[in-house]
Amino acid sequence: xxxxxxAAALLAATALSGAASAKSLAYCSEGSPxxxxxxxxxxxxxxxxxxxxxxxxxxxxxxxxxxxxxxAESFTISEDGLTITFKLRAxxxxxxxxxxxxxxxxxxxxxxxxxxxxxxxxxxxxxxxSGGAYDYFNDMGMPDSLDSITKTDDLTVVMKLKAPNAxxxxxxxxxxxxxxxxxxxxxxxxxGTPEQFDQMPVGTGSFQFVDYQKDAVIRYKAxxxxxxxxxxxxxxxxxxxxxxxxxxxxxxxxxxVMIAPNPADLEAMGKDPDVNLMSQAxxxxxxxxxxxxxxxxxxxxxxxxxxxxxxxxxxxxxxxxGAGQKAKNPIxxxxxxxxxxxxxxxxxxxxxxxxxxxxGVAEGLATDIWWMPVQRPYNPNAKRIAEMMQSDxxxxxxxxxxxxxxxxxxxxxxxxxxxxxxxxxxTGDNGDPDNFFFLAGCDKDGKPAGQNISKWCxxxxxxxxLKARSSTDMAERTKIYQExxxxxxxxxAWLNIAHSTVFEPTRKSVSGYKISPFGAHEFQNVDVAE
Numbered sequence: 376x377x378x379x380x381x382a383a384a385l386l387a388a389t390a391l392s393g394a395a396s397a398k399s400l401a402y403c404s405e406g407s408p409x410x411x412x413x414x415x416x417x418x419x420x421x422x423x424x425x426x427x428x429x430x431x432x433x434x435x436x437x438x439x440x441x442x443x444x445x446x447a448e449s450f451t452i453s454e455d456g457l458t459i460t461f462k463l464r465a466x467x468x469x470x471x472x473x474x475x476x477x478x479x480x481x482x483x484x485x486x487x488x489x490x491x492x493x494x495x496x497x498x499x500x501x502x503x504x505s506g507g508a509y510d511y512f513n514d515m516g517m518p519d520s521l522d523s524i525t526k527t528d529d530l531t532v533v534m535k536l537k538a539p540n541a542x543x544x545x546x547x548x549x550x551x552x553x554x555x556x557x558x559x560x561x562x563x564x565x566x567g568t569p570e571q572f573d574q575m576p577v578g579t580g581s582f583q584f585v586d587y588q589k590d591a592v593i594r595y596k597a598x599x600x601x602x603x604x605x606x607x608x609x610x611x612x613x614x615x616x617x618x619x620x621x622x623x624x625x626x627x628x629x630x631x632v633m634i635a636p637n638p639a640d641l642e643a644m645g646k647d648p649d650v651n652l653m654s655q656a657x658x659x660x661x662x663x664x665x666x667x668x669x670x671x672x673x674x675x676x677x678x679x680x681x682x683x684x685x686x687x688x689x690x691x692x693x694x695x696x697g698a699g700q701k702a703k704n705p706i707x708x709x710x711x712x713x714x715x716x717x718x719x720x721x722x723x724x725x726x727x728x729x730x731x732x733x734x735g736v737a738e739g740l741a742t743d744i745w746w747m748p749v750q751r752p753y754n755p756n757a758k759r760i761a762e763m764m765q766s767d768x769x770x771x772x773x774x775x776x777x778x779x780x781x782x783x784x785x786x787x788x789x790x791x792x793x794x795x796x797x798x799x800x801x802t803g804d805n806g807d808p809d810n811f812f813f814l815a816g817c818d819k820d821g822k823p824a825g826q827n828i829s830k831w832c833x834x835x836x837x838x839x840x841l842k843a844r845s846s847t848d849m850a851e852r853t854k855i856y857q858e859x860x861x862x863x864x865x866x867x868a869w870l871n872i873a874h875s876t877v878f879e880p881t882r883k884s885v886s887g888y889k890i891s892p893f894g895a896h897e898f899q900n901v902d903v904a905e
Contacts, residue, residue, distance in 0.1 A: 414511065430602075467482035626647070654877065664794065703864075705815070714861070
C-alpha cells in the first residue's frame, strides 16, 4: 500500500473518532482476511482480523495459556464432567452495524445457542450462508462431543456432553466459539442480505468494525463494552505482505506493531533505539504435507524417502537464521507430553534414492511443491524453502514444480487435497497437545478431517486421540500422546520442519502489548504514547 493511501486511512480513522486528539494504533498485518466470521476460518490472518470485534464465553489470559471467564462471568462443571453451566454477564452490549443495524437488546443465552447451532445443526437458518464450512468446530470433535446446548433463563446456558472432554474449556476459548448476535442475523435475513453477516461483523468486542479495503486496510473504532474502553480510539490494520515493507513502516511510525519480521532484519531491529523487539519460543510447527491420497506419496516408504532427501539443517540455517529449531515431533518441545525419545529422520539422499527405487518410483517423476504466499510465524519464507526442497528433490531424481496461489485460495485448494507436496504449519491456539494432533485426525469412517492437509488416516492414531480427550489424567494422556507421536513419525503423517521463535517488534511508544502463545494479536490493553 502506498504511503499516501495509508496516510489517508489514518486521517479517515481519526475523523471517525470524532475528536482531533484521537489516539490511533496501527498494526502492520501480513495479509487480507477471507471474511470476518471466526467459525468459518482456519488461518491466523483471518482470525486476527475478526478478534477485535468479538468475544467468547471464555478467553485466554493475555500472554498465557490459562482460560478465564469472558462473556460468561462464571462456569461450573459437574462431577461427572458431562454438564457445564455458564452464567452470562448481564448488560453486555452489541455493536451497531455499518449496514444500518442497531441492537435493541443485550447479550442473552439465545445468542450463545445461535452461535453454536449455526455450526452444529444442518437446519439452522445460517448453516449454509457463505458456504457453510465449519472445519474448526468439526475438527475439534464438537459434533461428537455435544449432546445439547439449552438455557434455563436468559443469562444461563447449559452445555451437556456425551462424554468427559479434558480440553473442553480451553477449546471454548478458541475462535470457533465466538459468540454472535442472533438479532443481527435475523435483521440481515429479513433484508435478504445474510451474506453481510460474515463480511460486516457485529460483536461485543473492544473494537467496532468500520471499514475494510481488500489488500489495503481494515479500520475499527473503540467500543466501551463489558471489558471497558480500550486505551486507543482507533485501531488500523495496515495490510502489508512484505516483511521489509512492514519494517519500513514501523521505522517511519506508520505502524506501531508488526507481525513476522524478516530474520535478516532482526539484528538491526535489536539495535534500533525506537523499536522494542519482543520474542518467545513459538507454540508452533512448520511442516511439509505429503498428500497420502496421491501416488506415489500414498506409500509410507516414499514419504520416508522424501524426509531423508530434504536437508532441513540447511533450511534452518538459511531461512530461519537461528530463529528456530529443527522439529522431530508434531508438537513443540515446550509442550507437555513431548517425546524426547523420537529418533528423527537423517538427511541421507543416497538412502532416499535407494528407497524410491525399491518403491518403484521412476527417476524423473514429476511432482509439485506448493508454497504459501504470506509469511507466517512458523515459516518466514515459504518460497525460499520450496526452492531449496526443489533442489534437494532433484538430487534424488524427482522433478518438482513450484506452485502458489492467493492466500485464501491456497488454503482452500490445499484443504481440498489438490497438492502433492505443500508447505503449511500451525500455531497452537489452546495450549493442549490435542490442538496439534487433531491436524492428523480423521472421522470414524476414515475420512480426513477438514484441517488434515496430508489426508493421512491411521485408525489407531484416531482411536488414541479420542481416548486422550476423554481422560482427565495427565499421566495417562501423556503416555497416549507419546504413542501417537511414534505413529505420526513412523507413518510420516507430514515432514516436520521447524518450531520457530516468534519475534514481534513494536515501537517503544507502545505499552501493554503481550505476545500471545497462540499467535493472536490483541489490543484491548495496548496504549500508545502521544
